[in-house]
Structures are given as structure tokens and as C-alpha cells.
Amino acid sequence: MKNSQHADETTPSPGGKKAIALFSGGLDSILAAVLVQRLGVDVTLLHVQHLWSGGEGARRKIRGAAARVGLPLRIVDTSEEHLDVVRHPKHGYGSAVNPCVDCHIFMLRVGKRVMEEEGADFVVTGEVLGQRPKSQHYGALRDVAEESGLGDRLVRPLSANLLPETLPVREGWLRHEDLLSLRGRGREAQLALAAKFGIRDFPQPAGGCLLTEKAYAARVFDAFAHLGKDSVGRDEFSILCIGRHFRLSERVKIVVGRDEGENELLAGFAAGRILVMPSPEVMGPSALVEGDPTEEELHVAASLVARYCDHEGDAPIEMETVVDGARRTMAAKPLGTADPRFAEWRVEDRALRARRAPTQ
Ligand code: SF4
Structure with missing residues (x-):
């Protein structure tokens, strides 16, 4: 041969x-x-x-x-x-x-x-x-x-x-x-x-597709753990590709857009979620809150979004939330940039901490 x-x-x-x-x-x-x-x-x-x-x-x-x-x-x-x-x-x-x-x-x-x-x-x-x-x-x-x-x-x-x-x-x-x-x-x-x-x-x-990226994997595994694998569908996998992801509690997660394109994409996934954004006179991102937040958690979410708004000082910003088309406003004081909770909430950092945690 x-x-x-x-x-x-x-x-x-x-x-x-x-x-x-x-x-x-x-x-x-x-x-x-x-x-x-x-x-x-x-x-x-x-x-x-x-x-x-x-x-x-x-x-x-x-x-x-x-x-x-x-x-x-x-x-x-x-x-x-x-x-x-x-x-x-x-x-x-x-x-x-x-x-x-x-x-x-x-x-x-x-x-x-x-x-x-x-x-x-x-x-x-x-x-x-x-x-x-x-x-x-x-x-x-x-x-x-x-x-x-x-x-x-x-x-x-x-x-x-x-x-x-x-x-x-x-x-x-x-x-x-x-x-x-x-x-x-x-x-x-x-x-x-x-x-x-x-x-x-x-x-x-x-290289490989997005699934080979560790930051994306951290978000996917977080979603698997909190929603259950079979509840993570097309929309959820798509949202995991967009924005900054913060887990506020076992039930509640917030996704903050990083630019205008992402803000629009997030707004497209608002059904069944809570859309948070600054009132029209303030420039800033849109965000989605997933889960069933308490009133306090919703205020924390609004403060987190306010941190990324174009706003000087720490005076409260008027924020809007939209649930099933119903709009309401709330005043939210922007979180400080050095607030240690950012690292606590950021999904990628949580995954890193979990990997480093000593096993019994
Ligand atoms: S998971 Fe992604 S990198 Fe792996 S074979 Fe499929 S497309 Fe390729």
C-alpha cells in the first residue's frame, strides 16, 4: 500500500x-x-x-x-x-x-x-x-x-x-x-x-468557542447551581454572554450592560425579569434583575446600577424599574467603587473563591 x-x-x-x-x-x-x-x-x-x-x-x-x-x-x-x-x-x-x-x-x-x-x-x-x-x-x-x-x-x-x-x-x-x-x-x-x-x-x-472560556464557564455553572441545569435555556445562555454578572443572594442575580448594544440586548430579555435603568436625564446602563428580589434587594440592585451611571458624587440618582410593563421610580445612592461587596457578588470572583476554598 x-x-x-x-x-x-x-x-x-x-x-x-x-x-x-x-x-x-x-x-x-x-x-x-x-x-x-x-x-x-x-x-x-x-x-x-x-x-x-x-x-x-x-x-x-x-x-x-x-x-x-x-x-x-x-x-x-x-x-x-x-x-x-x-x-x-x-x-x-x-x-x-x-x-x-x-x-x-x-x-x-x-x-x-x-x-x-x-x-x-x-x-x-x-x-x-x-x-x-x-x-x-x-x-x-x-x-x-x-x-x-x-x-x-x-x-x-x-x-x-x-x-x-x-x-x-x-x-x-x-x-x-x-x-x-x-x-x-x-x-x-x-x-x-x-x-x-x-x-x-x-x-x-x-481557539475553541465561548464554552472554553473560564469567565463564561463561571457564569454557566452559577446558573446551573441556582436555576437547575434544565431551566437554563437559550435565553439564559444568551444573557450569560452579556454584561457584568453579580449574584446578590441565592435567589437574586443582576446583569448590568456594559455599552449601548448590551443595554438593548438586555432590554430584549426583560419579559419575566425586572429591568432597572436610570431615569432619562441620567446616562447609564440598563440591567436585568433575575429571581424574586425583596424590596431591599431591589434597592441594592438599583444602587449597583447607579454606580455605573454618569454621575458625580454620591447623591441619590433617580432610577426606574420596569416589571411586566409597570414602571416605578426610586432614589438610589450609588455604591462606592471600593465597596467590597462588588468582589463578593461578582460571579467570576465567587467561582474563583469556590475553587480556592479548602476541601474537607
Ligand atoms: S464545545 Fe465548542 S470548542 Fe468544543 S467542540 Fe464544541 S464548538 Fe468546538
Whole structure:
């Protein structure tokens, strides 16, 4: 068997076969799809969209990348069903709240579903053996293929000759000598292949999604602990991306916008929550109070928001609260910037303290 590193001389395979290529828009996913397409396979790109995969800007880039390689693209929105992957990962979390193994299996399952819908024969990914030591070692790639239900219908063309033989190779739809043996984190072989295929415009490798960020994870775990995992839905996960988060008590949390865009976003989530903002003559942020605050807690929340208002001195500011459309005003003295309760309430600081607390 020839063990090709560079797919220098590819020959179209017997035609008529269709593949679904998982497509992140990154170079490896582009190369895997183009390589298989150049072997005579009818390739459709599949981008699996979820809550943390980026908004319209990210999708525009995906469409642009697909157009540049001239392959049809399907974008499948899995935002709702993917939430359970984050709430209940069978394989646990990575270093933050990133359920990468389960997320990966989930995407392959979506790939399988689309493969069946489209009458395709196999699924392609741009994974490279050993590129991510924890999740892309030999055993992990094999297990993920099995657990996704794809088994030997999953082809990783960039490392295929280092992995168990797949159905497309066994059946002669793809040939060993046209597939690659890439391993590890190096990029030279991919860049050479990109040049050979005439692919010039591609993004630099990016880190993980927002779920890999520790500050976001602290907010998510706080919400899981106080609301219960299954009560943290799309809106809650979205609010966790915005503003400054302060937990005033076990029941009550306040989210303060950091700029006009965030103030508007928060106002859009006001249903079922309390919106707090300064009266129109004072410049300042909007905030959402979640939970069922006592009158005293609501005053503390208003004082906390007042601290971020454009106001000199510590004289009370007139603040407005809106509950189910009902508006009322209250005078709130801004909290001092050195008030130690800020660190006590800030969700990220609470998580840090909890991690440092001695265990019994
Ligand atoms: S980094 Fe985010 S999108 Fe990527 S596999 Fe992990 S959880 Fe999923």
C-alpha cells in the first residue's frame, strides 16, 4: 500500500458516490472536502450551527468559504437540541464548560442524519490524528466514530491512512493512495496542500468557542447551581454572554450592560425579569434583575446600577424599574467603587473563591 503524504497524483475514483463534509470554514475542513471532491465524489458541505458557533457574521464567512471552493452548503441550525449537550455531557467538560467530546459526537450525528436525508454514502471531516492531543488521539477518533453511529462511514481524509480502514476505501470508492497520513499539530503539509489546490483565502486556526472560556464557564455553572441545569435555556445562555454578572443572594442575580448594544440586548430579555435603568436625564446602563428580589434587594440592585451611571458624587440618582410593563421610580445612592461587596457578588470572583476554598 502506498502511504501518500501529499496526495500529489490523485485519480478520480469510480463516480456516483455522495459525501457530506462537516464544514467549520477552517483550512482542515476545506482541504478534506476539496480532496474528496477532487476524487470524483459529489460533496455537500454541512455547517452545524449552535448557540456558540457565532452569529450572522460567522455564517457569512462560512457561506463565503463555501462559495470560494465552489461546493454546495447546508447550514443546519441545532441551537435547541445542542443545549442538552452542554447541560448533560456524557463525557464531561474540558477545562471550562466545553463538552468537546460530546459536542463532536453530536455534530457527527447531525452529519449522519443529513447523510441519510441526502442519500449520501459517507461523511467526511477535516480531523487530523494527534492535532489535539486529548481529543484527537487514535482511540478517541475511533470511539467518536463508533458513538456517533457513523462507524466506518466516517472518513478523515487527512489522516485516513493512519486510522482503521473505512467502508469507502474497502468498497473502492476512495483509494488509499489518494488519502493522506497527516499527524500532529504542524501546519506545513496543510499549507502545501492548500497551495496545490489553489486555496489562498482561509482563516487562521482559532481557539475553541465561548464554552472554553473560564469567565463564561463561571457564569454557566452559577446558573446551573441556582436555576437547575434544565431551566437554563437559550435565553439564559444568551444573557450569560452579556454584561457584568453579580449574584446578590441565592435567589437574586443582576446583569448590568456594559455599552449601548448590551443595554438593548438586555432590554430584549426583560419579559419575566425586572429591568432597572436610570431615569432619562441620567446616562447609564440598563440591567436585568433575575429571581424574586425583596424590596431591599431591589434597592441594592438599583444602587449597583447607579454606580455605573454618569454621575458625580454620591447623591441619590433617580432610577426606574420596569416589571411586566409597570414602571416605578426610586432614589438610589450609588455604591462606592471600593465597596467590597462588588468582589463578593461578582460571579467570576465567587467561582474563583469556590475553587480556592479548602476541601474537607
Ligand atoms: S470548542 Fe465548542 S464548538 Fe468546538 S467542540 Fe468544543 S464545545 Fe464544541
